[in-house]
Structures are given as structure tokens and as C-alpha cells.
Amino acid sequence: MQLDEERLRKALRKPAAYGADLDLDEFRLEPGGRVEISEDVAGAGVEVGVDFGKKDRLTTFFQVDHEVLYRAVQRQFQGAVELLTIDEALEKHDWAREYFWRLKSPYEDKYTALNALHGKGGYFLRILEGKKVHVPIQTCFLTYSRDLIQNVHNVIIAEPGSEAYIITGCTAHKEAAKGLHIGVTEIYVKESAKLNYTMIHKWGPGFHVRPRTGILIEENAELTYNYVALGSVGSFQSQPSARITGRGGTFSANNIVYLDGSSDMDLGGEAWIEAEGGRAELITNAVVAGRAKLVNRGRVVSEADETRGHISCRGLMLSDEAEVSAIPCLTSRKMKAELTHEAAIGKIxxxxxxxxxxxxxxxxxxxxxxxxxxxxxxxxxxxxxxxxxxxxxxxxxxxxx
Amino acid sequence: MLKIENLHVEVGDKLLLKGVDLEIGEGEIHALFGPNASGKSSLVMSIIGHPNYRVVEGKIIFKGVDVTEKPTYERVRMGLGVVFQNPPKIQGVKLGELIKRISKSKERWVEVLRLLDRLNIDSGLLERHINSGFSGGEVKRCEIAQVLAMDPDLVILDEPDSGVDVENLELIGRELSESLRGKSALIITHHGYILRYLKPTKAHVMFKGSIICDGDPKVIFDRIMSDGYRWCERCSLMRRD
Incomplete structure (x- = not known):
């Protein structure tokens, strides 16, 4: 896709539809000087589920700030998994370009625009046709330098009939007391592929996070999309959006959130069921403590027969100063679609x-x-x-x- | 084992127990009868120390210790176990996890496994969240398993036979008749099905918040079955000795 730079520059002034609006000038695009990465970065990875220890026989991608520090496909999975940096992918495959900015518009808001203009790093991960990889593929993004915008773009392609587990951890090192993480992720789950994608996020009170995720689910394909957010975050806003375009495609999103401090989180999820027999389920279980504030948005749109959609939000309040809002939205355009939602917020x-x-x-x-x-x-x-x-x-x- | 003296209990501003006296000796099994809303379950909740059941007068003495003001978990750690009539669901907490946690010691784990086996609680059920989607029989079997896993000295069973089919009743009945041997117990039953398996030595009838009669379980139960609690009402005029 050819990007229109002029339009992108205009979009840089466009706030996101939801969540706190950030002044991008408060952050830096580059770390400024050479970064001496301390040895304890591996420990930070472990806290978000990414294990570099000796048990580590996994396919691994590890990016610190803008630098891809480590990338390896375990030998037994060579030929089953392809894990490249974005630059490598674009160089190696003529067709790779087609997978960028297809599921997410770069003009959506200032964060996508900034990513399209100044993105650095990210991975291109492909599970090859028919290959079933049951040892998890792990990826980790760590922000190390203060005030930096970590600005990555990932593309995941689960080719037809493939199966895999991906666990991805994102965190900020204690050095990076303040920062912004923008992650554009496009996930393609092709015919009859099964993908389980688990994200674990742990930030800090001065950290801001704007993931931008687009998902495409084809015929009989299944995506289980798990999001785990723990602790404090300055502000977070995301609305991953899935399109089910193939018959019998299934999207199941599970959010597990424990928020404390003065965290401000706007966590959404959308599913557009465009094909018969499609299923979507958006589930959030959140525990909110301290003065944290959570808005949970869910939207399911059904445009085909024999489809089912369900949104569930359960919030557990541990403090009178916390706030939880559940905003489910169901849209049906077919008589033979069954859409439901439930929400419950309360104390123990x-x-x-x-x-x-x-x-x-x-x-x-x-x-x-x-x-x-x-x-x-x-x-x-x-x-x-x-x-x-x-x-x-x-x-x-x-x-x- | 348990001695209750002149117990008056309020929930909100409603007086539910109006001077209950009850004594259960070591190794004794007692039955408690009474019509709906007579205060049987309130008595159970008071003995275990539910915070909503406020003792306004009287005492609960367990193993010689006045536990009237003690929190629930302390009473339980002293050897009290209650099989509830309608236990809540707890999403996310697995039955197996809870049983493992409450089994008194690691040495007892083998015994607990045998218990689970006898009660037909398979690994599938242990993996499920407490009481979530359980059938009536499963709820009762799991309640009994949890309480017996704690190896209490006094077991209170609040309607262990309600909402249970014939097969489950037999399973529960046989287990209790074995496991309660040597323990003290108080059994609340409406229909008396469980009495086919358990032979209490004494029975009490509760009426409008107090115990109005004590006696031979069979005599009392047969009378209730034939004449209903109306008989108790007339009988209560004679007072309890």
C-alpha cells in the first residue's frame, strides 16, 4: 500500500476516538546517544512471560527500544516458522508489503500516523502452511530509554491449516519511568488455521500505551486473542478490531486485567462477523484497585446468518476511588444472528x-x-x-x- | 463437644433465635427437625459464626471454649465443619485447589484421595470451579468431601439429602455412615431420607426460633411424618423439660 505522506502528517494531529489524548512532543523518537543496556533486561522479560533461560528452546524475538537484540528460530521449527525483522521481510518477500496497513488504516489517528512515518522495528512472523507448532513462539518488547516512543509494527500470518501459540510480553524497564509504546499489529489467520495469541503487558505509572491491532479471520480459522494487563499504567487505549470474513471463522478475545495506582485504561474490542457461521466472543475480567479507572468497550456487528456473538464484562472493585465502566454494543443486520451481552461490576x-x-x-x-x-x-x-x-x-x- | 446456652440471635433487627439450648456430646449424632423458617438454618449459621447472625444473648461453647465471639475460620480450625444447604458458586477457584488447601495435612492426602474416590468425585469435577454448573448431587457430594477432608470433630449437615437423587443419596448416606463414626454430628433433615443411613441417638424439634422438644429420633420423626408439625404446636404447650 502506497502511503500518502501529506495525509499522514495531517493525521498526526488527530486524537484517538477514545482514551486520553497525548501530546506526542512530550516524547522522543530516538533514544538520544548510545544506549548501554543493563544485564537485567532478561529479568524484565520474565515478568511478562518471556523466558530467556536455559529451558528456552523457543522461537524468540526480543526488541529493546528500537534495536532487535535477539532473534532466533529454534532449529526444529525451521521450515515451520519464519521470523524476520520488518526490513528483512520486505527485502526477502516481494509480497510482504501487501500485508502492511491492510487491516489497520495508517490515517486512523496520530499514533498510527506516527507509526507509519517513524516506525522502528517489530517482527514479521509466519507460521507456514499446515505446520503445527505447539511450543510457544515468544516475542518481547522492552522500552529502556526514558521518554522514548517505542514504535513497532508487527505482522503475523498463520497460513492455511497451521497452528501455533504466540506469547508476547511488553514492558518498560525501570529506567524508562516515562515513555510511549505504539504497537501496530496485523494478524492474518488464514483458512483453517488456529492461532492462540497471548499478550502480557506490564508498564509503569508514567508509561503510555497505544496498541493498534487489526485482525482478519478466514474460513474455519480460529483466533484466541488473550490480553493480560497487570499493575499500573499512565494511560492505555486500544480497540483491537477483528473481521471474520470466512464461514465458520471464530474470534475469541479474553482480557484479564489487574489495574492499580492511578491507571487510566480504555480497553475495547470489536468483531465484525461478515460470514455465515462466524462466532465472536469478547470477554473481560478486570480487578480494579486504588484510583484506577477502566473503560471496557465491546462491539460485535453481525452481518451474516447463523452467527453468534457474545460480550461479557465482569469488574471487581477493590476500592471506592476506582472506577469501572462497561460499554457493550451489539449490532445485528441479520435475523438469524444471535448476539448477547452481560456485564456485572461489584465488590468481593x-x-x-x-x-x-x-x-x-x-x-x-x-x-x-x-x-x-x-x-x-x-x-x-x-x-x-x-x-x-x-x-x-x-x-x-x-x-x- | 457443643453446648449452646440460651442463644438469642438477630439478623438485621429481626430476632430469629429466641433462647436455644442444645448439647451434643462427644461421638453423638443428633437430628434437628422443624418446619420451614423455624430457625434451623439460622442456628447453623450462628454456630459457624456468620457475621450477619448477631448473638444478642447466650453462649456457644465448643470443646469447652466460648466461641461466641470467635471468627468463623477459628471455629473451623478448632474442628467444626458445616455442610451447607445452598453453597455459593465461586468462579475461578477450582474445587481441587480448595480441597488441597483445606485438607489438614499432607499426610492426609492419600486418605482424602480415597474419600474423593468413594464420593465419585473425578478429576474432571476437581478441575471445575466451585459449585459452578454442578448438579444437585454434585453440590452435596462436593460439600461433604470438603468438610470430611478437613477431618472435623463436629459435623453439621444442613439438609444433606435435599435435591439429591436416589443414587447420590445412597452414595452420600453410605459415606456419612462410615465417616461420621466416632465424630459428633448435627443433622438437619426435612424428609428424613438420610436417616436410612445415619442413626442419630437424639432428636430435637425447632419451632419459631427455639427448641421445643427432645427425644427419640424415630418416635419424633414418625410423629412428624404422620401428623405434621401441627402436632408440635400442640405439644409445645407442654414445654420442653
């Missing part, structure tokens, strides 16, 4: 607490069990060992609860 149930205490568990322990249970990872459809590790990360993040 006294009845549940009492029940656990009647089993000899103290009040504090019972509260912790309920909060952990609320952030249930079982709907993420992860293999056991991965689910365990995600659960552990969640448990660590809500320690003290």
Missing part, C-alpha cells in the same frame, strides 16, 4: 468470603483466592505449562492481594 461477595472462611481459610486468604480466581486464566485455552506460567505472573502481580 461477602457470601463467597464467608463460604471460604467456613473452610478454615482466613479472611485475607479468602479475598486473595477470590481475586486470583476472578482473573481466571482457564478461558485463555493455553497449554498447561503456559497457563501455569501466566497464572504465576498474575499471582505475582497481585501479591499482597
Amino acid at each position: 461477595s461477602e457470601e463467597q468470603l464467608f463460604y471460604l472462611m467456613s473452610r478454615g481459610i482466613s479472611r485475607e486468604e479468602a479475598e486473595s483466592l477470590i481475586v486470583r480466581g476472578f482473573l481466571d486464566t482457564s478461558s485463555m485455552k493455553l497449554p498447561d505449562h503456559l497457563e501455569k506460567s501466566v497464572k504465576k505472573i498474575v499471582d505475582l502481580a497481585i501479591k499482597g492481594f
